[in-house]
Every structure is written in C-alpha cells, then in structure tokens.
Amino acid sequence: MDIQLHFKMNEKLFLKDPEQSELGRKIIQHSILLIHQNGFEAFTFKKLAEHIGTTEAGIYRYFENKHRLLVYIAAWYWSWLEYQVAFQTHNIQDPVIKLKKVIKLLAFSVEDDLSTHHVDESLLHQIIITEGSKTYLTRRVSEDNKDRLFKPYKDLCAMIGNIILECRPDYRYPKSLASTIIEMAHFQNFFMNHLPSLTDFGNDKNELKIVAFLEDLVFSCIRS
Amino acid sequence: MDIQLHFKMNEKLFLKDPEQSELGRKIIQHSILLIHQNGFEAFTFKKLAEHIGTTEAGIYRYFENKHRLLVYIAAWYWSWLEYQVAFQTHNIQDPVIKLKKVIKLLAFSVEDDLSTHHVDESLLHQIIITEGSKTYLTRRVSEDNKDRLFKPYKDLCAMIGNIILECRPDYRYPKSLASTIIEMAHFQNFFMNHLPSLTDFGNDKNELKIVAFLEDLVFSCIRS
DNA sequence: CAGAAATCGATAGCAATACTATCATTGTAA
DNA sequence: TTACAATGATAGTATTGCTATCGATTTCTG
Numbered sequence A, B: 001m002d003i004q005l006h007f008k009m010n011e012k013l014f015l016k017d018p019e020q021s022e023l024g025r026k027i028i029q030h031s032i033l034l035i036h037q038n039g040f041e042a043f044t045f046k047k048l049a050e051h052i053g054t055t056e057a058g059i060y061r062y063f064e065n066k067h068r069l070l071v072y073i074a075a076w077y078w079s080w081l082e083y084q085v086a087f088q089t090h091n092i093q094d095p096v097i098k099l100k101k102v103i104k105l106l107a108f109s110v111e112d113d114l115s116t117h118h119v120d121e122s123l124l125h126q127i128i129i130t131e132g133s134k135t136y137l138t139r140r141v142s143e144d145n146k147d148r149l150f151k152p153y154k155d156l157c158a159m160i161g162n163i164i165l166e167c168r169p170d171y172r173y174p175k176s177l178a179s180t181i182i183e184m185a186h187f188q189n190f191f192m193n194h195l196p197s198l199t200d201f202g203n204d205k206n207e208l209k210i211v212a213f214l215e216d217l218v219f220s221c222i223r224s
Numbered sequence C: 001c002a003g004a005a006a007t008c009g010a011t012a013g014c015a016a017t018a019c020t021a022t023c024a025t026t027g028t029a030a
Numbered sequence D: 001t002t003a004c005a006a007t008g009a010t011a012g013t014a015t016t017g018c019t020a021t022c023g024a025t026t027t028c029t030g
Helices: A022-042 A047-053 A058-060 A066-089 A096-109 A121-135 A141-146 A151-167 A174-194 A207-223 B021-044 B046-050 B058-062 B066-089 B095-107 B121-135 B142-144 B151-167 B175-194 B205-223
Strands: none
Touching: A022 A047, A022 A066, A022 A121, A047 A058, A047 A151, A047 B058, A066 A096, A066 A121, A066 A151, A096 A151, A096 A174, A096 A207, A121 A174, A121 B095, A141 B175, A151 A174, A151 A207, A174 A207, A174 B142, A174 B175, A174 B205, A207 B205, B021 B121, B046 B058, B058 B121, B066 B095, B066 B151, B095 B151, B095 B175, B095 B205, B121 B175, B151 B175, B151 B205, B175 B205
C-alpha cells in the first residue's frame, strides 16, 4: 500500500498553497529542518531561501511572514495528530483504553510517518514542543482565531474532551483537562530535557515517565 | 507601615542593576507598560527609550538585549510570587489549606502591591501569562539555566512541590504537578480569554472557575 | 576642594531583518 | 501560438539590534 496522506489546510494560512508545487513542498520541508536546527527566532526567509536555492521573494509568494509559516506547520501537525488519534483509537470501545492511547500519541516522539513524503513528523514533534505555543501567544491571537488558523488544535482538543466525557459523562472540565494534557505532554518533555528540576523525570529522561504522570493525572481526575 | 520590598536579583540578568538608579527603575516600569500594551514582539529598546525620554544606547547600558530584560522581569515576578506564597501561607499548618491558597495566588490577577514602588504587579501578571514561557522556550535555555536565570521560577516550583508532599508524602510527581499547576494557572487564563473553546470557562470568563478546576485537578491527584 | 570616576545624553554608524516591487525567463495549458 | 502562471534575479527601503565615541554633568573620594 502506498497511500499519501493529505490534509486540506485553511487557505488563510498561506498566500499560495505550498502542497501544490515542488517549491512549496521544499519550503515546508526545509523550514522544518531549519527551525528544528536553529530555533524559530534565528529562522529567516533569507536563510531558508539560500538553503533551498531560491530567493527570499520566492518564499514570500507562499507565506506572508515567518509567523504564518509556523502557524501553518503547527496546524499541519495538529491535523496529522488528530488523524493519528482517530486512526489509532478506531474500533476501540473502551474510552479508558482510547485515552491511554491518546496520551501516548501526545507524549511520544513519533517515528517518521512514511505516508507523508516531505514532512518529518519526528522533527515536527520537537518543533511543536519548543515553538508550538508561540503560534498563539501573540497580540494577534483573536484575529488569527477568527481566521480559524487554530481549528486543528481546537478540533483535537474537542476530540480528547469527548473521550474524557465518555469515560465520565459528568466530569466538569473535559476541555480544560484536554488542553492541559496536550500542553503538559509537551511542556513536561521540554522541562525534562532542559529544566529538569521542574519535573520528576530529570534523572532518566524517559518519555515513559511522562506518560505515567499524565495517566495518573487524568485518571485521578476522572475517577475521583 | 511603609515597607519597601526588594529582591536581590541575579547579577547575570543585567549589565547594570536597574534597581540602583532612577533611570533603571524607569526602564523596568515602562518596559512593563509597553510590553503589556503592544506585546513582547513589538517591543524594542528604541521605542522604550523614546517613551521614557532617554536613548537606545542608554537602555543597552542596563540590559544586554530585550530578551534578558524579559527574563529579568519574569524572575522578579517569580521572586515576588514566592514571597507572596511564603507570606500568605505562613502560620498555616494544614498543607491542604496552604495548597488552596497557592492556587489562588497563581490564578488570580493580583491587585497592585503598594509595597513595590515602580512595579505594577497586576500588569506584570498579565505579561507573564502571555510572554512568560518565551523566557525559556529558546535555543539558549540551558546556558541561561546554567547562569541560574530561572532560579526564582524553580524555587517557587520546588516550594509548591514540597507543599504537595506535605499533603501526601508518597505522591510520585510533586514537581511535575507543581509545574503543571503553575503553567496551567496561566494557560487556562489565556485560553479562557482568547481561545475559549480550549476551556470550560468560555462563557463566564471567571477566574474562580480556573481555581475550581485546578483545585479539583490537584486534590484528585493527591487523594487518589 | 580638586581630581577621578561614574552616569547619562547625543550622535553616528553598521549589519541583519522584514518586506515590497519590478522585470525577464521558462514551462504549460488553452 | 498565445497566454499566463511560476520562478529567478535584482533592487531597494524601513526597521531592528547592536556597538562605538564624545562630551557634559553629577557624585564620590582623598
């Protein structure tokens, strides 16, 4: 089977759809490499252009600015993750098992998914850990939100919230608990690797421990 | 009583101690105003200088760059908050009551504390909600961490972790739970106001609800 | 009180960043 | 074959981030 995954992205995210051309796909691919390598702060369209062998102006034909590009790849990631969750929890009846599966998908550095050509999901996962919240922690959140740029993130959160409700229909904070485990899957990972004293996993730096923590957290809330 | 609070800040945070001069204090004061007004992205030393009637070079005598200035005011905030926690939980025996107090201190927009002259804690609280995580979500975390720039944050986290352990000595994730409630006190607030569908408080936008959520979360974990 | 040092204001300048505009070229579809 | 979309090439501008220098003034010190 050689299936290509494709997510139809919100058109406000780009000026010209990067999935529709070779250059566009290269932009995405090398953005991920460069942002992963040097961080979003140091990332510029000029460096990206040189890296791909095109020009700065060429990149600007696809994306308004580097922030939009970050929002684009984040949105792509959340879409991909929602798909993973839907796929991996399909046909599972027990919502508790579903929720455990979700936590693992959130917390583990994924292996590169072959069905998506030019995107390295494992690098993307690490980018989202470090840069993900910068997509919405801006003065323009509300505007961007009106343009539905964060829809994939919100959809994933809603999906997880619903699984929580399946586990316990009268739980009062399904959405907040969902956004908490999404964010904490990433933050605890970041802390573990860079500010270990903020976690209890500093010694072994093992993602399994994060999963254990999140499971304990979620099921304590649900069962209390 | 007219007591002035003063926190001795890590010397790596600045080039010249801003607490020691009129200009320095103005820099802090107006940084807070400007970052609150336009966000950290749009904040520049040039604008700050114009705003307080000095020159760009004048600001650079105090702070290496705007990121360091942000780390400075964040460190100041965490020191102030740790002091608040210590003060407000002093003489309380019951760790459960202590922990509830902590959650309120984390989640509520504080009133301006008169004992600190040039710092408006309420603005600062809102800045930390939006910009706080940008202090460490950089390529330089580890370096900055070595310079102990995040010590106040880590101290607060350790303090809260210890209260959690007082509540339940065998709880396995005191530090991770502590960092979770710190971060979530802020993120849920941000989500509530800007991406409400990620929370369960979108309708009333009431900070009390965040407190209720966090209390439910923490004590579920501790008591399960 | 004199001299030294610190502080600040003023100005200049530079390299990098963020972005826009124009025009020629090439490949492709009507 | 014409038309047009996509790219490459080049230029240019305003802003940002940062460093350097030079007096003038204030403050400290002996």
